[in-house]
Amino acid sequence: MDLSVFSRLSQVKVLVVGDVMLDRYFIGDSQRISPEAPVPVVKINQTDDKVGGAANVARNIAHLDGQVGLLGIVGQDENGARLTELLKHENIHSELVEQNAKPTITKLRVVSRHQQVVRLDFEETFNLQQATELQAKFEAVLADYQAVIFSDYNKGSLAHISKMIQTAKQAGKIILVDPKQSDLTLYRGATVITPNLGEFKLAGGDATDETSIADSARRLIANAGIDSILLTRSEQGMSAIDANEKIDMPAQVLEVSDVTGAGDTVIATLAVMLTAGLSLADAAKMANFAAGIVVAKLGAATVKPEELAAKFNQQLLTQGTHYQCPFDDVLQHIEFAKQAGEKIVFTNGCFDILHAGHVAYLEKAKALGHRLVLGLNSDDSISRLKGADRPVNPLEQRAIVMTALKSVDWVIPFGEAGDDTPLKLIKSVKPDVLVKGGDYTIETIVGAEFVQQNGGDVVVIDFVDGCSTTNVINKIRG
Structure with missing residues (x-):
C-alpha cells in the first residue's frame, strides 16, 4: 500500500450530491407518564443540530482533510438556514439549491436517558423541476472536482442520477454511489457502488455463501455496467468485488457502540482514498478501518486522518510486517x-x-x-x-x-x-x-x-x- 496517501488527503477534491438533511436532537430527562396519553413526558434541557444524509458524507470527507463540495436541495426555511450555517462550520463548500415549494428534510429526535423516545420526520419528496435545477448546478461545478459521490436516500433529489453519472464519466471522474434503488442499471457508469447486504439482495444478489456472493455480484455489475461493488456486511465486515477478484475484509471492531452514519464514513473514506491514488482493494481496506473506528463511537461520528493512520499502523504491527517493510x-x-x-x-x-x-x-x-x-x-x-x-x-x-x-x-x-x-x-x-x-x-x-x-x-x-x-x-x- 502506498503509505504516502496520508500526505495527499488535503489535495483531494470530492463533490457529494444527494439528499441533504438536518438532524435535530431534543434531549432531556423523563420521570413520569403524561396524564393525557400513555407516553413519557420529556423535559427538554438540551438541543443539538447536526448535518445529515448526504451532508454527513461531506462532513466525513472534511474531517479526513479532503476538500469537499455539497450539492442538494433545501427549503427557504429556518431549517435550511440552520443547515447552511452548520455546513460553513464544518468547512464544507455548499452548492445547495434553494426552493420554497418543499421544506428542508429534517429529522427531529427526542432523546431521554440515551434512548430515542420518538422521531419526527419533516419531509416531502422533491419534484422533477427541483431535481433538474440540481442537475444544472451539478454540470456547472463538476469540473472543480476529481470525484463524485451520489448519496441517494430516495427523497427525489437524484431523479436525474443516470444522466449525472454519464456526465461525470465523460469528464473522467471517479464515481461512487450509495444506492437505494434495486434497479442497478440506474447507476450505469459508476466506478463503485456501496450497498449493504439488504440492498444487495433486493438488487438480485445471492448471499447464500461466499461463492454465490461473488458470482451474483459480478453478474449484477456486468449487467448494470458498473466497475465494482464494495459490499458492507455488518459483523462480517466488507467485500470488495470486481470482475477479477473478491477481497474480504473482517470487521475491525469487537464492541459496537453505535452504527449510526457508518455507511457515510465508509463511502467518504473510500472516495478520498481512491482519489488520493489507492487501488480499490487498498481504499476498501482503509474504509474498513474507518468503519471499525466510527462504530466504536457514539452518534454520527467521523474519523480523523491520525486515527486512521494509527489504526493502519496497529494492523501492520499485528501482521508482523514491522521489519520487512522498506x-x-x-x-x-x-x-x-x-x-x-x-x-x-x-x-x-x-x-x-x-x-x-x-x-x-x-x-x-x-x-x-x-x-x-x-x-x-x-x-x-x-x-x-x-x-x-x-x-x-x-x-x-x-x-x-x-x-x-x-x-x-x-x-x-x-x-x-x-x-x-x-x-x-x-x-x-x-x-x-x-x-x-x-x-x-x-x-x-x-x-x-x-x-x-x-x-x-x-x-x-x-x-x-x-x-x-x-x-x-x-x-x-x-
Whole structure:
C-alpha cells in the first residue's frame, strides 16, 4: 500500500450530491407518564443540530482533510438556514439549491436517558423541476472536482442520477454511489457502488455463501455496467468485488457502540482514498478501518486522518510486517504514530543471542514512551565490533526474534562500512527518547546531542547483572 496517501488527503477534491438533511436532537430527562396519553413526558434541557444524509458524507470527507463540495436541495426555511450555517462550520463548500415549494428534510429526535423516545420526520419528496435545477448546478461545478459521490436516500433529489453519472464519466471522474434503488442499471457508469447486504439482495444478489456472493455480484455489475461493488456486511465486515477478484475484509471492531452514519464514513473514506491514488482493494481496506473506528463511537461520528493512520499502523504491527517493510515505509509509520500523539523511544544494539537481560532492558525502554524503535546492527557491523566469529545469529533471524517481543514495535538494521554508529538512523527517526544501557554517561552516547537539541530526552538504563551475550557464549563453549 502506498503509505504516502496520508500526505495527499488535503489535495483531494470530492463533490457529494444527494439528499441533504438536518438532524435535530431534543434531549432531556423523563420521570413520569403524561396524564393525557400513555407516553413519557420529556423535559427538554438540551438541543443539538447536526448535518445529515448526504451532508454527513461531506462532513466525513472534511474531517479526513479532503476538500469537499455539497450539492442538494433545501427549503427557504429556518431549517435550511440552520443547515447552511452548520455546513460553513464544518468547512464544507455548499452548492445547495434553494426552493420554497418543499421544506428542508429534517429529522427531529427526542432523546431521554440515551434512548430515542420518538422521531419526527419533516419531509416531502422533491419534484422533477427541483431535481433538474440540481442537475444544472451539478454540470456547472463538476469540473472543480476529481470525484463524485451520489448519496441517494430516495427523497427525489437524484431523479436525474443516470444522466449525472454519464456526465461525470465523460469528464473522467471517479464515481461512487450509495444506492437505494434495486434497479442497478440506474447507476450505469459508476466506478463503485456501496450497498449493504439488504440492498444487495433486493438488487438480485445471492448471499447464500461466499461463492454465490461473488458470482451474483459480478453478474449484477456486468449487467448494470458498473466497475465494482464494495459490499458492507455488518459483523462480517466488507467485500470488495470486481470482475477479477473478491477481497474480504473482517470487521475491525469487537464492541459496537453505535452504527449510526457508518455507511457515510465508509463511502467518504473510500472516495478520498481512491482519489488520493489507492487501488480499490487498498481504499476498501482503509474504509474498513474507518468503519471499525466510527462504530466504536457514539452518534454520527467521523474519523480523523491520525486515527486512521494509527489504526493502519496497529494492523501492520499485528501482521508482523514491522521489519520487512522498506525503510521509508517504516519511517512513515513512525511519523503517523507521532501525529497520533505517541512518544517514540529509540535504542540500539547487536542482540545476537537474546537473554533475560535484553528482555528486561527493552521493557524498561518501552515504558518510557508509547512505541519502541530498535536499531539492530548488521552482520558486518557486528563482525567489525565483536570479531570474525560473530554474530552467532544472522540479521534476519535476530530481527524475527526481536519483533516477536511485545516491547518492540519496529526493527531497523544499521551499520554501513566505516560507520557502525546509529547516528544516521537516529537523525532519520527523530525519537522523543533515546535510551542506552550500561555504564554510559549521556555525554558519551551517540546521538544524544541531536536528540536533546530537538527537545528529546536521553536516558541510561542499567543492565541486569550477570546477563550478557559473551557470558552465554562462554558458557556454551564450556
